Amino acid sequence: MKLLLILAVSSFSLALCHAACFVAPIETEGKEGKPNVCTDVYDAKTYPIGSQWNTAHCKECWCSDNGMVCCDRFGGIAVMEGCISVVDPETCKYKFYKEDDPSTLCTV
Structure with missing residues (x-):
């Protein structure tokens, strides 16, 4: 078992x-x-x-x-050109960071 x-x-x-x-x-x-x-x-x-x-x-x-x-809960895979997507464990939503500067959020 x-x-x-x-x-x-x-x-x-x-x-x-x-x-x-x-x-x-x-x-x-x-x-x-x-x-x-x-x-x-x-x-x-x-x-x-x-x-x-x-x-x-x-x-x-x-x-x-x-x-x-x-x-x-975050809805599959998300892509934004020039950005890296990361699931925020607190909100369960994607956050996007710049590929060339992962400390900076991408703007829509």
Whole structure:
């Protein structure tokens, strides 16, 4: 069981590197063996089916009977010519900095 969990977490880590959304299975708790909670892959907190929450990693997640779905809150990839895009972890929005001077914000 632990090996399965390790493989699942590793798979999700790879998915996070390449996709804006990912799906994780729900876990079984209780005597009936029915799936009834989602475990946040970032902080290991559990959430009941029907829950929605934001993670500290700029993800919005939902827990349903079909699994946990988490998507980027900042909306994919952003490009501005001559600038480098960086996700601000406090606002979960892109900030753009000049390529030749990364300490200076780009103006629109």
